[in-house]
Amino acid sequence: MIKVDLRNSIIEALPELELIQNNEYKEAVIDIWEETYKKSEWARLEDVPKNNKVRAYSNVQHTRSVTLQAIACAEIVENIHNIKVDKDVLITSSLLHDISKVFEYDNNGNKTNYGKMMQHGVYSVSKAAEHRLPLEIQHCIVTHTELSKVMPQTIEALILHYVDYLDSDLLSHVLHLPLALKR
Template structure:
């Protein structure tokens, strides 16, 4: 399963710390093994159930989010001399939606939100998965604050960047839906 995860997540190789890289990989492997979804499914299913007829796949959205976070961070570092913990940024961006794998079920061949997913949103289940693999609190913070649940608290620099990268690769599709 590790090789399959590496195939859908080549960005894992951008993490320099080998221990952290292994924990991120193990977290994704565990999530897939405890999900009704396979790595192939993640390259086919829509990235959101909130957008009708969404043709952007889960992995396309996720990888775009990671790539956007990296590009934003590069510009922030260059233009403002902002210190960025690159491993935390990349690992956090890769893990923010790992909990979604526990939110879904397949009923009559169709993807839908499970009862668990209705009650436990992915920032919370993602935190639980990441804690299981002893990921650093800075990464737990990114997972827990990347979505609307983090709006009332403080975010680290890395979390701010990942939060905005996630929403910039989600909200335009919601807007497009309402503008039609």
């Protein structure tokens, strides 16, 4: 796949990119997805599973769902509670939160050495820092999972954390898998 095709396939796979107002953030998200995917062994973006237990849904589906749920949650919080949410930070973080999934699992659904040895937010945070995305975005990414021992410190980080677990538990529920809620 040539570079233009890969960029276009990323843009097509993640239409929520268009909701990012800050063009630097938007370009960084596309660049990070492109750089990450080029290093992976997956044939298509849509082939990467959400995780090794939830293989019926792709990481792209999960990422899009989390992003849209985060936006809906932000709009409700703003409209009902009059609490300002930085949607560019939230959308950018949501689109990048699980980018490392392309390295965490192999084509057989097994955890790779990377997946066994690294907390899955680490790669995403390092790519966000490399692309000079703000600390607020890096914070949202690292705190989206309880595997990080850092607690969410911003409205955007709280929203991403909870909608990520909501989406994960919804998918686990329909597949009759244990919920994170019950662990």
